[in-house]
Amino acid sequence: MQAYRRFAIPYGQAGMLPLSxxxxGIVREDRRIGRADGYPWYHWLQTVSGEGVFTVGGHSFALPAGTGILVAPEVPHAYEPVSELWETAYLTFGGPAAGAMLLALGLIEPAPIxxxxxxxxxxYLHAMLDRIEADDDLFGLDASADAYRFLLMLKRHGTSGRQDSVDRASAKLKPLIEWMEQRYADPDAGLAEMREVLGMPASSMNELFRRAFGQSPYHYLIDLRMRKAKEMLIGTPQVTVARIAALAGFRDASHFVATFRRKTGMPPDKFRRLYE
Known part of the structure; x- marks a missing residue:
């Protein structure tokens, strides 16, 4: 693969925003790329020129010019060129609010758009890359805003042959997402109550969540608690870390600090100082 242009948000800056x-990049694909364990971030891939084929979930989709596909984290997939020249643009992103945004936009199942x-x-991605390369965007704020606008445009201007399926999946998950928003502060909120909210077996609930977000409902809840904790760390500097841990639904401060460090690469107090 010959890289045309690539840009990566510096380590420690990506992942701190709700959407990051x-x-x-813009690249030329000249061989098959197979990811048996998927990719750790949401991965958008679109064709600029030529054509490729993208395989995910046991289905293979043609990607001619003017077509792209979005895959959730850790979902196995592969793609390869079917023309002599296949030029692609890609965007990888994440953040604690990414899953909820994609759910609200109906972009939760991997299908060509x-x-x-x-x-x-x-x-748009060419212009976004131009702005990133030309700007001193220390914390990735402008890139985050651009990525959000891009997702909104996918919803508004893109079409998918599987839109009905996406809408049905969104409708099934929405009651549980709303329930989590109301109950995230309760450390006793668990899988048994989640099953009752959706009215489906645990296996079906887990499968639907993994297909939509690439993670289990429990890990989605943890990410939601992390997002709420970040909002409180920034917005209420007078509140102690221990108190924020409790308000965000963690049973004790040590567990919260360990989880925060694992998710962001820094402890909560250091994260808070970045916004002082």
Missing amino acids: VETI RWTPDSPLEG
């Missing part, structure tokens, strides 16, 4: 960009040549989606 990890990498963006198409747009017309006059669509604002055409060339």
Whole structure:
């Protein structure tokens, strides 16, 4: 694979925002890329010129120009060129709010999304890459805003042959997402109550969540608690870390600090100082 242009948000900056960009690039694909364990971030791949084929969930999809596909973290997939030249643009992103945003936009199942040549989606990632390379965006704030606008445009200007399936999955998950927003502060909120909210067996609930977000409902809840904790660390500097741990649904401060460090690469007090 010959790289044309690539950019990665520096380590320690990506992941601190509700929606954060990890990498963006324009590349030439000249061989098969197989990821048996998926990719750790949400991965968007679109065709700039030529054509490729993308395989995920036992299905293979053609990706001609003006077509892209979004895959959740840790979902196995592979892609390869079917034309002599296959030029692609890609965006990888994550953050504690990414899953909820994609659910609200109905972008939770891996299926090709198409747009017309006059669509604002055409060339958007090129322009986004230009802005990132030209700007001193220390914390990735501008990149985060650009990524959010890109997802909104996918919803508004993109079309998918599986939109009905996506909408049905979104409708099934929405009551549980709303329940988590209301109950995240309760450390006793667990899988038994989640099953009751959706009215389905644990296996079905887990499968639906993994297909949508690449993680279990429990890990989604942990990420939600982390997002709420970050909001409180920044917005209420007078509140202690221990108190924020309790307000965010963690049973004790030590567990919260360990989880926060694992998720962000730094302890909560250091994260808070970044915004002083």
